[in-house]
Amino acid sequence: MNNNLKGYAAWISVCIVWGTTYLAIRIGVAHIPPMLFAGIRWIIAGIIFVSALKFIKKLPPIKDLKHIAVMGLLMLGFGNGLVVTGEQYISSGLAALLITTVPFWIVGFDSLALKKSDLNKYIVSGLLLGLVGVSAIFGDNWRDLFNKEYLIGVLSILGAVIAWSVGSVYSKHKRINAHPLMSAAVQMLVAGLAQTLLGILLGEMSQVHFNQEGIYSLAYLIVFGSILGYGSYIYAIEHLPLSLVSTYAYINPIIAVFLGWLVLNEKLNLYMIIAAVLIIAGVMLVKKGSETSIVKKMSGTQQST
Template sequence: MNNPKLKAYLAYTSICIVWGTTYLAIRVGVEDLPPWLFAGFRWTAAGLFFLIVLRLKGFKFPLKQELVPIMIVGILLLGVANGLVVVAEQWLPSGLTALLITTIPLIITIIELIFTRGKSYNMFIVLGLLAGSFGIYLILGGSLEDIVEGDYIYGVISIFFGVTAWSLGSVYSKYKKLTTHPLMSAAIQMLTAGVIQTGLGFALGEWERFYFTPESLGAYLYLLFVGSLFGYAAYIYAISELPVSFVATYAYINPVIALFIGWLFLDEVLTFNLITAAFVILFGVYLVNRGNKQAKIKIIKNST
């Protein structure tokens, strides 16, 4: 297979499927393993592996002034956000978790509108935010009583703070212009997140409850080798050969994959409201992305 484009499209297809299945693996893992050590061991191992391989290949370590910003991004995106996703899946179905996470572009847009005092908003962004809000209402509104009275509330709160942390980390990284290679940045972010999550897990006494079962070990190894190592390598290759805007569409496909395999393998409930909400939220994300592109074009035109 010598066609780079074909390889890139295969890499893109891989991340669409693989990253959609990680929610299932997390759900299986937290059935037996405590969340913070489960997440921490995954990212520590993945970060160490990437760091060793990259150094052997001659990749430079970040400059001192760039190390702290990279670590901050790692703490927010992987340490807090991804860690809280693992925590949330103790109570939430994997498909619902994936669907709630698709609201990240909407939260990022709200944060940027606050910091820019609404300078970059347009009709598409407003309609997208409204659609996303309606989608969340469809998910939560119909079963609000069950959520408030049951354990779901803990999962929803965890996802809310996780999505907020990811959005803040994304906005922070956007405005920090770094020269470090993306792979090296990713390795340090993984390692930073893993060390913090592992430390938190030990502080919470999770080690006493950490025992691998065949199912949880399989979930851990899948997340480590397929979700982290293979998935991120495929993503970096895809964006090096294909337009980033095209590769970014994996975010529209991941939740659909997660909903389907959660229903198929874990018998998770797939209601009409949930399916409708998925389409409404994804449509809202599409509108927001389109609005952001138009806002960027307008800024470029005004500056020339």
């Protein structure tokens, strides 16, 4: 399997696996305070990842550790940390809705980094269509934005979206001499240590209540959300256009809604099915737009030579 096919497989994994993590986070933070919950998750996942990879991959060069640390702190430290914080105050549905703005931020920051825009009619149409689809799924949650008690949660999720997007663009354009999976493992350790230290400083140790639900949710996030999910994400952005990879944020809520229907008997009606179709159509448009942009670049390069 070539790198491009592996990249698509990694992207599909992110689309599916991360859609299941909202529920696990919501359960976990009810028993373990946010920074320690996130920190323990990433430290354990990082140790497992590094231990498994060191036999087949080299540790990153010293000169690249600074850049890897920046990626880890942005995407996992602030990005994931603020999601965990936000889900203490708002529903997982509203969190998922806000996180669907990731593609807009990533495409915008990517254009700023390149000092030019690769947007075309397909990408713009796809992003807008996807947002309409997600809005249809979580339409009732919009009114939560006007409740004062949700303000901290909403601001936390928006901060997470921005940090994640900046980290993704930084990761895409800052080339390092390390295997993407080993880079992901080191990022987990950096973020986990920072979050755990912050949790201790905030006095979260006295609030920890380990029980079966908390431990199960933590274990699930370590294995699937961290090792499989984040490893796949890092690999995907190494080999695929960011505008395409970022569309995982449209698919994750579909998974969340399906799980709610399957596990918690939440409603699944015709409007949600239509919304799912709109989201998938949006993803296909962004994919077409990304491919069109690449073809134009290649044509321009050939003409210039």
